[in-house]
Amino acid sequence: MTSQTNSKITFRGIALALMLPLAGASVVVPQIATAQGMFDPVVKIDGAAVTRYELDQRTKLLKLLRAPADPAKLAREQLIDDRLKAQAAAANGITVDDAQVRAGMEQFASQGSLNVDQMITLLARGGVAEQTFREFVRAGLLWREVTQARFGQRVSVSKEDLEFARTTVSDGSGVRVLLSEIIIPYTPENQAQVMEKARQLSELTSTASFSAQAKQFSATQTRDSGGHLPWQPVTQLPPILRPLVLDLAPGEVTAPLPLNGAVALFQMRDIQETDAPDPVYTAIEYAAYYIPGGRSADALSRAAQIDAQTDRCDDLYAIAKGQPATVLERGTKAPGEIPNDIAISLSRLDPGEVSYDVTRADGQTLVLLMMCSRSQTQTAGAPSPAAEGETAAPDETAQLSAQIATRRLESFANGYLEQLRSEARIIEY
Structure with a gap:
C-alpha cells in the first residue's frame, strides 16, 4: 500500500471512500487551475518548486x-x-513506470473496496484531480524503491534478534x-442519502444516541440490542477495522x-488491556449459502428457517441438496483475503452461528454466512515461543523476521529523509 511507504502518515483507513457517494450524483471534474x-x-x-495549486490539491486529498x-x-x-524523495530517486537512477x-x-x-476508476470518481467529486492521486502514489513508490536499493542489503535479522523480539513482545497482554455497530444497506437510487446519513452518524459521541440510531437504521441482527457487540479481542476484528477501532476513544x-x-x-463503548495474550487467527473457514430475493421478507424468512x-x-x-452447486460455497481463507463485508459479519460469529446481513448481485441475493472454524497458531505481536527442545515453525519465524526487517528499513529511511531535509535549501514563500 502506498501510504505504508510513507512512515510519517497513518490514516484512519481509506476514508475518502467513506465520505463521498459512489453513485447517485453527477461527477464534478476538478477545474484546471487558471486563477492568477x-x-x-x-x-x-533545491530549486524544485511546489506550486499553490499542488498545495491546494494535496490539502483537499488529505481532507x-x-x-x-x-x-x-x-x-x-x-x-x-x-x-526530496524524487531528487534522491533521480540521483540513484531509480524510476517507476506508469x-x-x-x-x-x-x-x-482496494483498501476501501474500490477500483481505481471508482477512486478517481470519488476524488473528482471532492475537487481532487486524477494527476494529484497519481503523483501521491508515485512518490510513495519511488521512496520505497530508493530505501530498498540504499538500505536493503544493510538490513539483516539474526537469531538473537528473533529471540529478543519473542521475549519482549510476547508479554502475555x-x-x-x-463496540456497537450500524450497517445500513443502500441501492443506487438512495446511496447518496444513505451516505449523508452515515456521515451524520459518524459525528455522534453518545452511546445512547448511537444505540437508538442502530435500532432505527441498522440492517444487522444486532439492531434489536442497539447494535451492541460483545467483548472481542481486537485480533478477531477484520484487518480493515483494527486500525480504525484502535484510533477511537x-x-x-x-x-x-x-x-x-x-x-x-x-x-x-469501552477498551481494556487484558492479562491474556490476544489470539491471532491465520485462517477462517466459513460457508456461504445464497438465497434469491435480497433483503425481502421471504428471503429473510428463509434465512431464519435455515438458521x-x-x-x-x-x-x-x-x-443445498438438489440445487445448483453455486448455491453453496465453503472454503478457508486468510483473514486479509476475505471481503470486508463478509469479514465484518463473520467477526461476530462463533463456530456454528450464522448471520444474514450481506448481499450480492446488487442487493438481489441474500448471503447466509456460517462460521465453521478459526485457526489460531500464535499470539498477537509475535509468534509463540517454541517449547524447550523445539524450533518455531518456519512461517512464524519468517513473519517475525519480516516485521523486524521492515521496522529497521523504516528507521533507515526516516533517518535518510531527515538528512536530505537538513542538507536541502528550502525556501518558503
Missing part, C-alpha cells in the same frame, strides 16, 4: 482521507518530502474492545466504511 497565482511557488526545495493532522500543514510537509503507478493506485483504492465513531451495497459505522435447522457447516449440504 495558482501556479506560483509556495516553497522551493478526504481524513489524515490525523492539520491538512494544510501536513500537505506542505509531504510535498517538500516528495521533492504500470507500476497504476498497480499502486489499484492497491491503494492483549487488548479487547466493546470511548464514545467516538469510525468514519463511514463502505461495503458491498452498504455502509458501516462502529462506536467504541433454525442447522448447527454446523456440514448441515448446509443437506439444505
